[in-house]
Amino acid sequence: MKDISSAIQLIPLEHYILLCVTLFSIGLMGVLFRRNTIIILMCIELMFNSINLLVAAFSAYHSDPSGQVFVFFVMIVAAAEVAVGLSILVMMKRNVDSVDINLLNRLKW
Amino acid sequence: MSALIFTIVLGIIVLYLGFLKKKAILAPVAIAGLLIALFLSLKDWGLGSRYFHDMILFDNFSIAFNISMIIVTILIFLFGIDYYRMMGLHVAEQYALMIFALTGAFLMTSYSNLIILFLGIEILSIPLYVLAGGKKASFRSNEASFKYFMLGSFATAIFLFGIALVYGASATFYLPEIKIYIAQFNGHLPPMVMVGLLFILIGVAFKVAAAPFHFWSPDVYEGSPTIVTAFMATVVKTAGFAAFFRLLGMGLLPLPAPLEKALWVMTGLTLLVGNLGALKQTNFKRLLAYSAIAHSGFIMLAMLSQHSSSAKVLLYYTFVYSLATVPLFIIFILVKRASDWQEELVNFRGLFKEKSWIAVCMTILLMSLAGIPPSSGFMAKYQVFVLSISQGNLLISIFAILMAVIGIYYYFFVIREVFTESKQLNPIVVTRLNGALIIVCSLAVLLLGVFVWNLPI
Incomplete structure (x- = not known):
């Protein structure tokens, strides 16, 4: 545990923050602009994982274990969420035989 | 805490009753x-017990909100007896998921740690994504479910990013x-903290459907x-606002x-x-x-006017609003059945001639939502305005009163349709339980306005 924390601290904190913000923005742009629902699910996962990385880095720098516990919670919740999301996707695919998000336009205004 | 644990166990019991095919005793x-669970919550009143290294704090605020949510859930389950009678399969899962969502709501009212807030929001949301897609064959339900899921997890990601930034700065x-x-x-x-706090607020505002983040709500509600x-x-709305209020009161106030x-x-x-969008709706659920x-909007006004009585006003407003909304959905389902599954406002025509007591109850409920005295909706709005004016927020209060006046228009539009003479397609069939629910809720809405002006916290 001590070794890992010191290994993480070899790289300056700013680099972690920049990396995570970049990953988060890639995920965000993916959710906003991609039309394929499976890719959107992947982008949401990317956003969650960038947050995990960020919290883990902060936790090592503050030498505070609660951040690492938080990462576990986020991982569990993300797994549960993707399970539900994929099953919703399968249900949708059965009804319209497509995973294109543009089909979601029956309900508006 | 015993109420929370008991509710989780209850959800599992209901789920297993579904496996054993005991459909008749599910709802009872x-x-x-x-x-x-209601009784167990009442027993914790005034104790202020803390659990898990102060991660959860059951103070009177959270117990009061939990009780109000349990009461509303009981009303919804009573409605469910009739609603799910025609549905053969997977009824137990529906009840169990709603109970699980309720446990998430308990966490959202009683957290004192951002981890628990996050878990509460997710335990509330994930069952709802499934419930929204409850009609598997209907594409509208699929669409509602997927939209809710996608935007919900997107908002969760933003919320988590905010937590990560705040944690990075404050190490707690x-x-x-x-x-x-x-x-x-x-x-x-x-x-960094500023951006983090902003992202946290965006995440919570999304859950309560506050304005720039409200786009999912009409679609999801309709589908x-x-x-x-x-x-x-x-x-869900009550839980969201309780969480929002607690977040502000416990952590973030005074805000920068x-x-x-x-x-x-x-x-x-x-x-x-909310008020302008409702003007042009023709579908009752969207309205x-x-x-x-x-x-x-009104609840946020009460929440932001920081005063010791804000929590009381918040509880009264959400409870009264819930009491008026649940029977409206019951009446809507009765009318929908009688008019060949149409959901438009015009289907309410002829309701007064067909079943005059339902029309009268519906008028009371809509008047309460619009805020006409002596209904309790008026008392709730009145308290919100008094609170926000006394805290010196004069301009936004005047604006809110103007918006309340606009609100009267579209609620009375529905009332006009109810009293318009027309021939209903089929007779409206009301089970005794549904009728009792509608009457009891209408009476409660009236009496709370006359006799009870605030609820204890």
């Missing part, structure tokens, strides 16, 4: 269990410590099965000036969008969705 068991998830950390800057926060819509419009301005703009926008957004 669920309702009896919720009554026990515990709200009182975050409050001390913020206070030491005297309003000039470092940019979901009606009983789930009733659950979302009442219990830019964030406070952002929240005020959000309140104004919510009032504007109620916009009305829910408009009510969010």
Whole structure:
């Protein structure tokens, strides 16, 4: 545990923050602009994982274990969420035989 | 805490009753269990017990909100007996998922740590994604479910990013410590904390459907099965606002000036969008969705006017709003059945001639939502305005009153349709239980307005 924390601290904190913000923005742009629902699910996962990385880095720098516990919670919740999301996707695919998000336009205004 | 654990066990019991094919006793068991949970919550009153290293704090605020949510869930389950009678399969899962969502709501009212807030929001949301897609063969339900899921997890990601940034700056998830950390800057926060707080507020505002983040709510409300819509419009909204209030009160107040301005703009926008959006709706569920957004605006007004009585006003407003909304959805389902599954407002025509007592009850309920005295909706709105004016927020209060006047128009539009003479397609069939529910809720809405002016916290 001590070794890992010191290994993480070899790289300056700013680099972690920049990396995570970049990953988060890639995920965000993916959710906003991609039309394929499976890719959107992947982008949401990317956003969650960038947050995990960020919290883990902060936790090592503050030498505070609660951040690492938080990462576990986020991982569990993300797994549960993707399970539900994929099953919703399968249900949708059965009804319209497509995973294109543009089909979601029956309900508006 | 015993109420929380008991509710989780209750959900599992209901789920297993479904496996054993005991459909007839599902709703009675669920309702009896919720009554026990209600009793267990009452027993914790005034103790202020803390659990898990102060991660959960059951103070009177959270117990009062839990009790109000349990009561509303019992009403919804009573409605469910009739609603699910025709549905053969997977009824137990529906009840169990709603009970699990309720446990998430309990966590959201009683957290004192951002981890628990996050878990509560997710335990509330994930069952709702499934419930919204409850009608598997209907594409509208699929669409509602997927939209809710996608935007919900997107908002969760933004919310988590905010938590990560705040944690990075303050090295803690515990709200009182975050409050001390913020206070030491005297309003000039470092940019990282500012962005983090903004993202957290965006995440919570999304869950309560406040204005720039409300786009999912009309679609999801329209597409979901009606009983789930009733659950979302009442219990989920109450839990969201309790969480929002606790977040502000325990951790973030006094907010830095830019964030406070952002929240005020959000309140104004919510009032504007909710009330103006409702004007041109022809679908009753969408109308109620916009009305829910408009009510969010009023509740935010009460929440932002910081005063010791804010929590009381918040509880009264959400409870009264829920009491009026659940029977409206029951009446809507009765009319929908009688008019060949149409959901338009014009289907309410002829209701007065067909079943005059339902029409009278519906008038009372809609008047309460519009805020006409002597209904309790008027008392709730009155208290919100008194509170916000006494805290010196004069301009936004005047704006909110104007918006309430606009609100009267679209609620009375529905009342006009109810009293318009027309021939209903089929006779309206009311079971005794549904009739009793409608009458009891209408009476409660009236009597609460006359006799009870606030609820204890």
